Amino acid sequence: MIVGGCDIGSTTGKAVIMKDGEIIASTIIPSTTKPEETARMAMDEALKQADLSSIDDLDYIVGTGYGRLKVQFAKENISEISCHARGAHWMSPTVRTVVDIGGQDCKVMSISDEGKVVEFVMNDRCAAGTGRFFEGMARVLHCGLDGISSLENQGAEPSTITSQCSVFAESEVVTLINEGSDLKNIIAGINNSVSGRLNSMVRKVGLVEDVALTGGCAKNAGLAKALEKHLKVSVKQLPHDPQIAGAVGAALIAVEKAAG
Amino acid sequence: METNIKSKTLDEFKTITGTMINPAVQEWKDNGGKVIGYFCCNIPDEVMTAAGILPLRLRGTGSTGTELSDAFYSSINCSFPRHVFNMALNHEFDILDGLIVPNSCDHIRRIYDNWLRQLDIGFLEMFNLPRKVEEPQVQWYKDEVHLLVEKLEKQFGVEITEEKLKNAIKLHNENRRLLKQIYELRKVDNPPITGGQMIAVIVAGTAIPRDKYNEMLKELLEDLKGAEGIKDHRARLMVLGGILDDPEYMDILEDQGGLVVTDSICFGTRLFWTEVSEEGDPYEAIARYQIQQRPTCPRSYGDQPKRAQYLLDMIKEFKVDGVIGERLLFCDSWVVEHYMNDQDLKEAGVPFLKLDREYILSGKGQLRTRVQAFLEMLGGK
Incomplete structure (x- = not known):
């Protein structure tokens, strides 16, 4: 059986094609202002990668993410919360807590042995602790997202950044820069402040190991390191790209749907 | 969520709820009637009915911003009073002959202070509510009702006799009974009405003369009894929280396939689940109803276990699969309550979703x- 999962997020569009339980293609492209086109482009690229000539070769497609209603070729849409849980669980079956950090929000899911969501929390009306936040910080620090992520850049004495709002947090960082603070300490401070917020979200659903990070920001090594310090447990490394976890989850649900 | 119900009365309720000064209010005014605005479930609106005055519960329906009122509130004030007071500053409540504000919470209470300083209104009264729910507080509330009656009589030149008060209680009790009858219909597997429709019915009842409301409720009940039940829902939901008066919000909750079958919200069962005693001293009856007999909101002290039990009873009675707890941002009454509910519901094995909103x-x-x-x-899934 060949199925597809398409995750249209605020910042990137992801498509995954799975055949008999294995990923045979996966793509990540920047989101456009037309979610239906982002979906089409991501899926076309995945089809090419999988050597498939047409979307009709897929038995079932599930859409997810903010643009899930605009994935016109999907037969059904499922929330990204359920999909990330499923995807992370498939990638690593021992995972019980999933921290999904996307472009414009973050979510923490507590999941069952079967990868089903038991409880979840989602950040509210604030971009702090999301991809958008890190992009803003990278701009102010002229260091690029890699600069924020790099483990070498995590200063030993993280600066204190307390603002709950990403705009005000940016002002705090500008103040630190102007006070002559060490850039590495500021970077560590940024990852530290986001980890603190994620920690309290994790505590709300209850910390159960293993913990995994998904979403684009899961690739921020500095953040993962800071989060481990806050949670006092290590974060499980997923054997696949954590950014496609939502699309993988959607494809796995597509298998179930196709089977009826 | 789709219903097949065809009801002219239901459409009328929706129209009334969609605007703040509905045609019935205007008509009442045009015929020389007086209108008094008020907030919350804990004002004895029977008193206004007894005085021949229309009680109109204020909402911020139709408000598009808070640019005028924000000058008088901080950014950590609840958006409800900010929207309502903005409408007041915009002269959208000039139709009122009076206003009664309870100290339900500090945010609402400040509407009184701001109104007093910024706007002219013939009659502006603070209704001082107690926090505890014991005998002295029943007496306190009773004293407040007496005070309100005296002031209304003086201001509007009316006489509010005990008999008039008793008649008003009977009329309002009939409201409550009829609403409860509609809720009975929601207990079945295929209820005839959605949560979005229901909230429109309840909100409308706080904005039109109560005798007219009773007649409309009777018509609606007839329509509902003949209606086909809703079949396509995938879960039965209960909504728990504060000032929720927007059918569209309920519609969004239900658009995902969950059917709201009951609630404990300010425009919901807390208004009508119990009745005011029709025996004895009507002042005493109203006070006891408000302080001890009506399901309370988290502003009350000492009866949290009773509120928690009310939630669990509702879940059982209405076969609820999941509870959605909504809270207006910065509402300090509800925030901790929802954490307690969370614990109770975990123990009971009922999934709970907490939502903050503007x-x-x-x-x-x-x-x-x-x-x-x-x-x-x-x-x-």
């Missing part, structure tokens, strides 16, 4: 994601 609907995308994920969780 008074005027915003952030629909995030709201849909949360509700959809919650329903997927209930369905075991």
Whole structure:
């Protein structure tokens, strides 16, 4: 059986094609202002990668993410919360807590042995602790997202950044820069402040190991390191790209749907 | 969520709820009647009915911003009073002959202070509510009702006799009974009415003369009894929280396939689940109803276990699969209550989703994601 999962997020569009339980293609492209086109482009690229000539070769497609209603070729849409849980669980079956950090929000899911969501929390009306936040910080620090992520850049004495709002947090960082603070300490401070917020979200659903990070920001090594310090447990490394976890989850649900 | 119900009365309720000064209010005024605005479930609106005055519960329906009122509130004040007071500053409540404000919470209480300083109104009264729910507080509330009656009599040149008060209690009790009859119809597997429709019915009842409301409720009941039940829902939901008066918010909760079958909200069962005694001293009856007999909101002290039990009883009675707890941002009454509810519901094995919101609907995308994920969780997806 060949199925597809398409995750249209605020910042990137992801498509995954799975055949008999294995990923045979996966793509990540920047989101456009037309979610239906982002979906089409991501899926076309995945089809090419999988050597498939047409979307009709897929038995079932599930859409997810903010643009899930605009994935016109999907037969059904499922929330990204359920999909990330499923995807992370498939990638690593021992995972019980999933921290999904996307472009414009973050979510923490507590999941069952079967990868089903038991409880979840989602950040509210604030971009702090999301991809958008890190992009803003990278701009102010002229260091690029890699600069924020790099483990070498995590200063030993993280600066204190307390603002709950990403705009005000940016002002705090500008103040630190102007006070002559060490850039590495500021970077560590940024990852530290986001980890603190994620920690309290994790505590709300209850910390159960293993913990995994998904979403684009899961690739921020500095953040993962800071989060481990806050949670006092290590974060499980997923054997696949954590950014496609939502699309993988959607494809796995597509298998179930196709089977009826 | 789709219903097949065809009801002219239901459409009328929706129209009334969609605007603040509805045609019935205007008609009342045009015929020389007086209108008094008020807030919350804990004002004895029977007193106004007894005085021949129309009690109009104020909302911020139709408000598009808070640019005028924000000068008098801080950014950590609840959006409900900010929207309502903005409408007041915009002269959208000039039709009122008076206003009664309870000290339900500090945010609402400040509407009184701001109104007093910024606007002219013939009659502005602070209704001072106690916090505890014991005998001295029943007496306190009773004294407040006496005070209100005296002031209304003086201001409007009316006489509010005990007999008139008793008749008003009977009329308002009939409201309560009829609403409860509609809720009875929601207990079945295929209820005839959605949560979005129901909230429109309840809100309308706080904005039109109560005798007219009773007649409309009777018509609606007839329509509902003949209606086909809703079949396509995938879960039965209960909504728990504060000032929720917006059918569209309920519609979004239900668009994901969950059917709201009961609630404990300020425009919901807390208004009508119990009745005021029709025996004895009407002042005493109203006070006891408000302080001890009506399901309370978290502003009351000492009866949290009773509120928690009310929630659990509702879940059982209405076969609820999941509870959605909504809270206006910065509402300090509800925030801790929801954490207690969370614990109780975990013990009872009932999934619970907490949602923060602004008074005027915003952030629909995030709201849909949360509700959809919650329903997927209930369905075991």
